[in-house]
Amino acid sequence: MQTLRQDIAYALRQMRLSPVFTLTAMLTLALGIGATTAIFSLIDTVMLKSLPVADPSSLYRVGEGRDCCIEGSPQDNWGMFSYPFYQRMKENAPEFAELAAFEAGGYEVSVRRSERDRMAKPLRGEFVTGNYFSTFGVSAFAGRTLAPSDDEASSAPAAMLSYRAWQQEYGSDPGVVGSTFILSDHPFTIVGITPPGFFGETLRSDPPEVYLPVQQEPQFRGENSLLHRFPAWLRVIGRLKPGASPNALPGRMTNLLRAWLVTDSGMPSEWMSGVKAQLSKQTIRVIPAGGGVAAMKADYAVSLRILLAVCCLVLLIACANIANLLLARGASRRTQTSVRLALGASRSRLIRQSLTESLVLSVMGGAAGLAVAYVGVKAVVALAFHGAKYVPIGAAPSLPVLGFAFGLSLVTGMLFGTAPAWLATHADPAEALRGANRSTRDRSSFSQKALVVVQATLSVVLLAGAGLLTRSLDKLQHQDFGYALDHRVTISLTAPFSTYSQPRLDAMYRELQDRLTHLPGVEHAALAQYTPLEDNWGEIVIRQGHGMPNMNDDIGSSWDHVGPGYLETLDERVIRGRGLTEDDTASTQNVAVVNQTFVKRFFKPGEDPIGAHFGLDLPQYSSTYEIVGVVPDAKYIWGNLTGSEPPRPLFFVALAQRAHYDNPLMQSIDDSTHYIEGAVLQVHGGMEGLEPQVRQVLSDIDPNLTLLSLQTLEDQVDGNFDQQRAVARMTGLFGILALILAAVGLYGVTAYTVERRTSEIGVRMALGANRVNVVRLVLRGAFLQILVGLLIGIPISIGCSRLIASQLYQVKGWDPLVLGGAVLALAVCALIASIIPAQRAASINPVKALRTE
16 A cells, blocks of 8 residues: 555656646546546436336336337237226236336326416326326325325316426425316316426436326316227336236236237227237237336437447547557656666566556546536537427436446556556666667557557548438438428417317317418418327228228328318428318318328329228228328328338328217217317518417417427427437547547657657758658658558448448448548548648758767
8 A cells, every 4th residue: 555655646746747748648538538428427317227216126017119009909019008908907917016007108288377377388297097106106295196096087186296397387386286277278286296306207308297197188188098998008117016026927918918909909890800810919028117118218229329339439549649648758768767677676566656657647537527528418418309398317427427437447547558558667778778769660669650540540430430420410401301391380289179169179270270370471371280290190091992901911091180271381282183272171071182102002003092082990981081182202200201211101181171980989089180289380581579479379369278389390300300410419529539639649659750760860861861851751651550540440430330320311331422531531630740740850950860869
């Protein structure tokens, strides 16, 4: 310990005596360690951290899939269930002490504190079963949690607010608890506030702000999903009893599901042959749920891995740079080291002292890196979720992150300190004492040049990767969407539409569209169930004259209820027939406009779709809609934008027209699809003053009609690329950092080489070499290292592009433009880094150079 204290004191003294070296090394390490720690902090939060609940290790999720199956068709790997099947599972899972269900998606609720409030606030709601909070072991911050007694049809409506909503929307007013709020035109008593830090069962942006009992769902949706046996909309998490094992649950739940589908699901008999054909593939998995529903983990896993790999490459370049600095420093100390060896110091003692200096330097760089990590996490979150109101991801370093940073600092210290320490203590003392530093062929010089080659190689890999991601992002943002983006504004809104009668709803839609159209600066306005890039409802399509299709085939289509002029407002041209107009009313034939993929999917080549009829789900309804127009395929679904999904069949039907079904479930579904979620405006000029005008229009029509967002269609489309933009920009930033570090490393090695070759250059100039010859000599040596790095780095770049292929859109790994740009950038930086030492070498006075030794 005494020796260790001496080594640490000596290291600190040497750093104080070399402030430029110390600051350069610390800054380099802080950037490399800080960036890597920032990404690890995100990985820890998104992928490794448990929910902030009691004993998360005993939580298990029943079901794993993420896709929702509203109709109840086979899901294969089931992840969502109907309410009746959830109750059946509770009866057949004795291993669980509690089994809670919660809504798979989210629901925007218009909230007024009292009837006197002129405008409602939009809060994100989630329907949960009464045992939701007790299952997670969560207590209320104020008041009480929802209880099973609140989740009964006869119970008084109760709700809980999130701590954040209570703070930000209601100023932490203690009077909120026990007060009656108007939620989507229904009175609810706020019984409690969730604890700080609790964001629900799913880590995601904009988590729930108000929790509602499942039994209150029919008041909001206009259909009683609790009674229907096959629409799947709930996820399920349970807490195991002490000592219970989940091993038998997957088989039992799977058998229960298969029996349910055949005998108790309530599916139409026409569907059963297809369901039975797929029965063997229907499974339910039971997986650990300590981290909750891993939605963000699945969405961001690949991107975080890419960023972590990029940061590790930057860290390796930083370590190579520090190793180069230490090699140069060690070479300058060779005489001192030789004297110490000659006086009896052991090599192991000198190596230990040199390693201690490296470790102290790396730990100090790691400490500075924590500040970089804190800022880095904030920057990545802001890039990836710039449209979100709130993301429950903390930037403060946790204990695992602190441990990671400390461990990384020690590893990097060993990594960049070992070789310089070894080489410095294995020089020949006699040669060093005779002043033999004229040599340019020693191991130190070779190691420095090898490290520059490594830096150049890694820099090319990073620059090529950043170029591919940036080029992919550019192609995503400038692709043909199939509709106009400029001068289009989308409105997202919510209202208690289920409380409206049909005549009142139709009248309200007419008034809303008319008043929006006549706002200053608005040329056209059209209402829609879904605006572009919202997930569209999907149904089974059956053509008139055709029987029930094979359930194994791709027989579904997305659809959208839209107001008159919707396609024209988006400037989506009709290539055959006509669009939807004001003449398509409740008293006329139900009509539809379909896209080209719909025609390809459901019609034979050469068959005319105009005038053909089709319906949904059951053969008896196959004459419901008449096709009156065809439009080109457009990018209405997020998966279409990124190329991860092919174009879907899609049809548009008139908002004013309603289908009439004998089947109660189908009728309730059709009624609910007439509840719009937004509108599209075509405007001229800017958006200044538009939002308050829209809010005023909504408030005048109905105080519960709440504006959720108003943004240009360009911004809405652009927001879908947040993740790609974050990865591309961060990778580009790290690529530039790597380029700078490589240039600094090359400059250091070239300058050091020039200094050591001063006598040689003097001799050359004395024998007739001119300045151009000397510059050429220095540049040739520098660019030889870069050339070797390029020869190694370009093939590696092409190979590594396969690892990020899933993140690329219409870009190939061997893109010559990207590779050429990476090579040019490295060449320019290499020229700048080496020309300064080259000019210094050319300015050497031969007489002074010959006297150097």
